Amino acid sequence: xxxxxxxxxxxxxxxxxxxxxxxxxxxxxxxxxxxxxxxxxxxxxxxxxxxxxxxxxxxxxxxxxxxxxxxxxxxxxxxxxxxxxxxxxxxxxxxxxxxxxxxxxxxxxxxxxxxxxxxxxxxxxxxxxxxxxxxxxxxxxxxxxxxxxxxxxxxxxxxxxxxxxxxxxxxxxxxxxxxxxxxxxxxxxxxxxxxxxxxxxxxxxxxxxxxxxxxxxxxxxxxxxxxxxxxxxxxxxxxxxxxxxxxxxxxxxxxxxxxxxxxxxxxxxxxxxxxxxxxxxxxxxxxxxxxxxxxxxxxxxxxxxxxxxxxxxxxxxxxxxxxxxxxxxxxxxxxxxxxxxxxxxxxxxxxxxxxxxxxxxxxxxxxxxxxxxxxxxxxxxxxxxxxxxxxxxxxxxxxxxxxxxxxxxxxxxxxxxxxxxxxxxxxxxxxxxxxxxx
Numbered sequence: 478x479x480x481x482x483x484x485x486x487x488x489x490x491x492x493x494x495x496x497x498x499x500x501x502x503x504x505x506x507x508x509x510x511x512x513x514x515x516x517x518x519x520x521x522x523x524x525x526x527x528x529x530x531x532x533x534x535x536x537x538x539x540x541x542x543x544x545x546x547x548x549x550x551x552x553x554x555x556x557x558x559x560x561x562x563x564x565x566x567x568x569x570x571x572x573x574x575x576x577x578x579x580x581x582x583x584x585x586x587x588x589x590x591x592x593x594x595x596x597x598x599x600x601x602x603x604x605x606x607x608x609x610x611x612x613x614x615x616x617x618x619x620x621x622x623x624x625x626x627x628x629x630x631x632x633x634x635x636x637x638x639x640x641x642x643x644x645x646x647x648x649x650x651x652x653x654x655x656x657x658x659x660x661x662x663x664x665x666x667x668x669x670x671x672x673x674x675x676x677x678x679x680x681x682x683x684x685x686x687x688x689x690x691x692x693x694x695x696x697x698x699x700x701x702x703x704x705x706x707x708x709x710x711x712x713x714x715x716x717x718x719x720x721x722x723x724x725x726x727x728x729x730x731x732x733x734x735x736x737x738x739x740x741x742x743x744x745x746x747x748x749x750x751x752x753x754x755x756x757x758x759x760x761x762x763x764x765x766x767x768x769x770x771x772x773x774x775x776x777x778x779x780x781x782x783x784x785x786x787x788x789x790x791x792x793x794x795x796x797x798x799x800x801x802x803x804x805x806x807x808x809x810x811x812x813x814x815x816x817x818x819x820x821x822x823x824x825x826x827x828x829x830x831x832x833x834x835x836x837x838x839x840x841x842x843x844x845x846x847x848x849x850x851x852x853x854x855x856x857x858x859x860x861x862x863x864x865x866x867x868x869x870x871x872x873x874x875x876x877x878x879x880x881x882x883x884x885x886x887x888x889x890x891x892x893x894x895x896x897x898x899x900x901x902x903x904x905x906x907x908x909x910x911x912x913x914x915x
Contacts, residue, residue, distance in 0.1 A: 494692075494693065494696065495657055495664065495665070495692045495693070495695065495696040496688070496689045496692035496693055496696075498663040498664065499653070499656065499657045499660065499663055499664055499692055500544050500547070501541075501544055501548060502547075502548065502551065503548060503551070503552070504521070504524070504548055504552065507541065507544065507545065507548060508541075508645070508649050508652050508653050508656075508688075509540070509541060509643070509645045509646070509649040509688075510540070510541060510545070510642055510643065512643070513640055513642070519640070520640060524549055524552050524553060527553055529549065529553055529555075529589075529616055530616070530637075530638055531610055531616050531617045531618070531636055531637040531638070532617075532618045532619070532637055532638050532639075532640055533595070533618075533619045533620075533621065533625050533629060533634070533637045533638070533639045533640070534546070534618065534619065534620045534621070534640055534642055535621050535622075535623075535624070535625050535639055535640070535641050535642065536620075536622070536641060536642025536643065536644075537622060537642075537644050537686060537687070538622060538687055538689070539644075539645070539684075539686065539687025539688045539689040539690055539691075540642040540643065540644060540645060540686070540687070540688070541642060541645075541688060542593075542620040542642060543559075543591065543593060543620060545642075546589065546591040546618045546620070547591075549589065549618070550589045550591075553587075553589075554586065555586060555587050555588060555589045555616070556576075556577070556580045556584070556586045556587070556588040556589070557588075557589050557591065558573055558576065558577070558588060558589070558590050558591065558615070559591050559593065560573065560590055560591060560592045560593065561593050561594065562592060562593060562594040562595055562596070562597035562598050562602075567601075567602055567605045570605050570606070570609075573588075573590060573615070574609055574614055574615075576588070577590070577609075577614050577615045578614060587613075587615070587616060588614070588615040588616070589615065589616050589617075589618055590606075590615040590616070590617050590618070591618045591619075591620070592606075592617060592618070592619045592620065593620050594620065594621065594622075595619035595620060595621050595628075595629060596621040596622070596623040596625070596628035596629065600630055603629065603630045603633050604630065604632070604633075606633060607632055607633060607636070610633070610636050611636070617637065619637065625639055643686075644685070644686025644687070645684075645686045645687070645688050645691075646686070647678075647681045647682060649688075650680075650681040650684050650686070650688065650691045651677055651678075651681045653688050653691055653692065654672070654677060654680060654681065654691055654692070654695050655672075655677070657692055657695055658670060658672055658695065665695075665696075665699055668699060668702075668705075669705060670699055670702055670705055670706070670707055671705055671706050671707065672695075672698075672706075672707045673706065673707070673708065673709070675709045676698070676707050676708055676709045676711065676712040679709055679712045679713065679716070680694050680695060680698065680712050680715075680716070683712075683716045694712070694715045694716055695707075695715075697714075697715035698711045698712050698714070698715035701714055701715060730761075733752060733755055733756060733759070733761075734756070734769065736748075736752045737749065737752035737753060737755075737756060737766075737769070738769060738773060740752055740816065741770075741773055741777070741812065741815045741816045742773065742777045742820065744816055744817060744818075744820065745816060746812070746813045746816035746817055749812050749813070749815075749816040750809060750812060750813065753766070753808060753809065753812050757805060757808070763796055763801065763804060763808065764793070764796070764797075766808065767789070767792055767793040767796055767808070767811075768793070770789045770792065770793075770811055770812065770815060771786070771789040771790060771793060773789070773815060774786040774788070774789035774790075774815060775824060775825070776822060776824075776825045777820050777821075777822055777825075778815065778818045778819070778820055778821065779821045779822060779823055779824035779825065779898070780821060780823065780824060780892060780896075780897055780898045780901055781818065781819040781820055781821035781823075781893055781895065781896030781897060781898045782818040782819050782896050782897055783897060784818075785814065785815055785818045788810075788811050788814050788815070789811055789815065791811075792807050792808065792810070792811035795807045796808065818896075819893075819895055819896030819897075819898075820896075821892065821893040821895075821896060821898050823890060823891055823892050823893055823898065824890065826889075826891070827889040827890035827891070828889075830889045831889045834884065834887070834889075838883065838884070841881030841882075841883050841884060842881060842882075843881065844878060844879070844880075844881065844882065845859050845860060845861075845862060845863075846861065846862060846863040846864045846865075846877075847861075847864060847877075847879060848860040848861055849861065864877075865877050874908060892905065
């Protein structure tokens with residue numbers, strides 16, 4: 478590299494975003510993921526013993542997947558190739574294979590192929606990696622924000638070790654921020670800025686476990702600094718509104734919805750409202766949320782509080798009338814009602830048991846006495862004969878069999894002994910007593 482090329486390269490580094498300039502180069506510089514890189518942990522042992530195998534890094538954005546792959550390549554003296562699932566296809570794989578074979582032949586180095594967002598490749602594209610991984614042409618390190626169980630084909634998954642990267646904790650983020658603020662070679666050290674504790678805490682908290690967001694925020698806040706001080710006001714201005722981690726078609730969508738439903742089922746209104754806020758802020762369709770609430774009102778509350786279904790349906794209709802932002806109030810009222818209502822899944826279990834019976838025993842004949850008899854022929858055949866009209870008897874009840882003969886005495890609905898179902902249970906027990914009397 479001549480002097481001109483070196484200057485051009487230095488200029489490119491200096492003009493790169495802070496997050497790129499501060500990308501760790503060694504394990505010693507890497508912050509976080511102690512469960513993988515701590516003393517004696519799996520990945521550290523694989524690197525130090527130079528016994529690297531193909532890997533899948535599964536973790537949220539900004540947790541350090543790409544950086545870790547580059548560090549591994551450097552620590553094991555491997556040739557590193559970055560491969561983007563968004564920008565590349567099968568054609569490029571042939572070129573990579575040729576490059577990897579030449580690097581091994583002429584330089585005696587193995588190749589690490591880093592496949593960013595591997596979940597974006599379809600089945601045939603993922604299949605294309607298999608023969609080269611098996612032959613050892615390259616070691617593959619895939620990175621994904623989605624659950625590899627669903628997004629990576631089984632043959633490739635079986636040849637890789639899946640390592641889970643966690644969101645960075647606030648202490649990790651603070652360390653990253655302080656390092657960038659004081660580093661004179663690649664960071665902001667030459668600006669000699671001061672960051673007060675309140676601003677540091679705020680930037681770390683608002684980063685949501687994402688190191689890249691933390692550094693991007695710090696870089697913006699540095700431009701807003703006055704008299705060499707990054708204040709909480711500058712930090713707030715730099716943050717503005719950050720997007721929440723939430724992919725409507727991905728795993729996080731199901732994680733948050735699951736937390737929302739389970740919080741209501743578990744009678745925790747505070748948690749339920751929090752997860753509702755997460756759904757709203759992430760842009761989830763409110764009608765989807767409301768449909769889930771209508772289901773929960775029957776599935777998890779049922780007749781323990783029959784008003785729950787009315788509240789959920791009313792919330793759905795009310796929201797359709799007013800929309801957002803006022804609709805958030807309707808959502809919150811319904812969510813807190815459902816969360817605090819007594820719970821019973823007796824109705825849910827009843828229909829599932831009855832369906833299982835129908836599938837098992839088939840179409841059992843309707844008892845003759847409760848069949849309709851609109852024609853003379855049907856009356857002559859005994860349809861409706863012996864039917865006893867409940868309202869002709871005291872309390873509007875008369876002992877009579879309504880199930881098919883083969884299923885006499887079966888019980889599907891078993892009300893809980895609390896909420897409104899306590900009253901239902903007491904009435905059912907009273908009715909059983911009436912049967913015994915007759």
